[in-house]
Each structure stands twice: as C-alpha cells, then as structure tokens.
Amino acid sequence: MTDNQKKILEMLAEKKISTDEAYRLLNALGSEEGGQKEAPRVQTGTVLKPKYLRVTVTPREGADPQHADRVNVRVPMSLVRAGIKLTSLIPHDATDKINDALREKGINFDVRNIKAEDIEELINALGELEVDVETGHGEKVKVFVEY
Amino acid sequence: MNRPPLLMRLRIHNEGHNFGLWLPLFLLIPVALVVFIILSPLILLAVIILWPTGWGRVALLAPWYAWNCICATRGLSVDVQGPREYVKIAFI
Structure with missing residues (x-):
C-alpha cells in the first residue's frame, strides 16, 4: 500500500471524505500509478537492457509543412x-x-x-538518459533510449 | 553475436529526383565473403609487412571488427524529412 492510498483511507476513517469520494480517489491513484509502471526497466525480476538510442526532432504543432523538418533516428546499441x-x-x-x-x-x-x-556499464547507464529540448520556434528535440 | 541485416532500404526524394532502393544484403554478403577469401593472402602479407609498425594487428583484426559493425547495423534507421526533401535509410 502506498502513502497516498493510506492517506485516502485515513481521510475516510476520519470522515473527511465519503466512501464514494475515497473510491474515486483510489481508482484515480491506481490508474496513475499503473501508468507509471509501464515505463520501468525491470520486468518480472529481469533487468531490461537498452536496445536503441533514439533521436527525434518534431516541428511544433500546426507548423507550416513547407518549413517543417522532421528527424527520426534509431541507432542500435549494438552499433554503439x-x-x-x-x-x-x-x-x-x-x-x-x-x-x-x-x-x-x-x-x-x-x-x-x-x-x-x-x-x-556506460551503455546500461545510457538507459537513464533522456534529453528533451524545445527550441524557440517550438521544435522539439528528444534523445532517449528504447528498450 | 547479432545476425547481419538482410536488406537495406534507401529512399531519397527531392524536387527533381525520386530514388528508392531495396538492397538485398543477404545476396551481397556471400559475394563479399568470396572476395575476402580471394584477397586473404594479400591481407596476410600486409599483416606481416605492417606488424613491426603496429598497424599489422589492425590489418589482422579489421575484417572481424568490420563484420561485427555490419551485423550491428541491423535495426539502424535514419529518417530525415525536410520541407522539400525526404531521406530514409534503414537496415532490416
């Protein structure tokens, strides 16, 4: 049980919130934490190794396609x-x-x-790498690792 | 060790040109292997001559490292799209 779930149950016990509210809060918390669990690098006890280094450049939303550049590069870690x-x-x-x-x-x-x-060791450490840059023109540059 | 890529896809598109190519690497690798076997006496000679300079070791190991690099390209993908041009290179 997480701290947030405990807090909700304590608020329910102290009658600060109703059972319906507690139910809704717990559901919201569950989906939020469930979403966070999609990303981890550890699944069923085995540590996932980084597979690809990705570099993407995307133009800002609604940018004129005549002046928009897109870059999508996927480099296998084995090549690195x-x-x-x-x-x-x-x-x-x-x-x-x-x-x-x-x-x-x-x-x-x-x-x-x-x-x-x-x-x-260096390649495994790259797994934590995440660069997210937004330029003045609204272009987004992302460097991250794919598993 | 990784398996080598089977295909290379190349696509270049700009105002004047539209070029696309599927290169069957699985057919080129046996040809490269035959060329390597034919050239191996020359490589061996180069290794012997260059050994005192330190570059002999490089000449000896280079084919193996080159093969490793070729195998490692499997999955490499470069996709660049500009306002009027498009370049895609993928090793499959």
Whole structure:
C-alpha cells in the first residue's frame, strides 16, 4: 500500500471524505500509478537492457509543412558497442595523438583506458538518459533510449 | 553475436529526383565473403609487412571488427524529412 492510498483511507476513517469520494480517489491513484509502471526497466525480476538510442526532432504543432523538418533516428546499441570496441584496434602511436588532441580541447582522458566492461556499464547507464529540448520556434528535440 | 541485416532500404526524394532502393544484403554478403577469401593472402602479407609498425594487428583484426559493425547495423534507421526533401535509410 502506498502513502497516498493510506492517506485516502485515513481521510475516510476520519470522515473527511465519503466512501464514494475515497473510491474515486483510489481508482484515480491506481490508474496513475499503473501508468507509471509501464515505463520501468525491470520486468518480472529481469533487468531490461537498452536496445536503441533514439533521436527525434518534431516541428511544433500546426507548423507550416513547407518549413517543417522532421528527424527520426534509431541507432542500435549494438552499433554503439561495436563502435566503441573499435578503439581497441587503434595502435599506441595513434592513441597518443588522440590523447594529445583531447588534452588540447581540455578533455583529460586516456583512450587506452576504455575496457569492454566499462562499455557495458556506460551503455546500461545510457538507459537513464533522456534529453528533451524545445527550441524557440517550438521544435522539439528528444534523445532517449528504447528498450 | 547479432545476425547481419538482410536488406537495406534507401529512399531519397527531392524536387527533381525520386530514388528508392531495396538492397538485398543477404545476396551481397556471400559475394563479399568470396572476395575476402580471394584477397586473404594479400591481407596476410600486409599483416606481416605492417606488424613491426603496429598497424599489422589492425590489418589482422579489421575484417572481424568490420563484420561485427555490419551485423550491428541491423535495426539502424535514419529518417530525415525536410520541407522539400525526404531521406530514409534503414537496415532490416
């Protein structure tokens, strides 16, 4: 039982609300919490892994189709994984140059430190990623992960 | 490991052109495999020559990593629609 359900029952016990009102409130609460349960990444004890990285750009509602751009990109996480794993192919001379270039840009990162287990952790962490930007023109940019 | 994509769909539409293509990758992959087998002695030679420079390992592993990347493209979809143009690329 959630805190909200307890509160409703307490209000009913204190006769602050009628049984009908309590019934309606509990129903509303149930549907709201049921909706929240659709999104979770854990189903029947198994943790779902991110499958796709999605980027969408949608124009504002009622925008002139002559000036509206739409973008819908779906990148499989396996491609992200394969791309990152390519870094293990880079010879030492080249990694030194990459590290120097990154340092010049103010990024203090050693490409040689990327390991397979880190990649998995990084991709799983991407599951929490959700970027939602609305531009001044009403365009919506969304970056999220699909399961 | 993932299975490779079977088809690639490409569609480009703009004012002057309307181009659509269904590329049967499942037919091209055996051809690429035959080409790879024919070229493998040359690849081996390149690996031996380049080994002291450090790029030999790259030449040796590159085909395997390239295959992994091809397999990973399954499900990739890019869909861009502008006011007058439309581009769609999908690996199925």
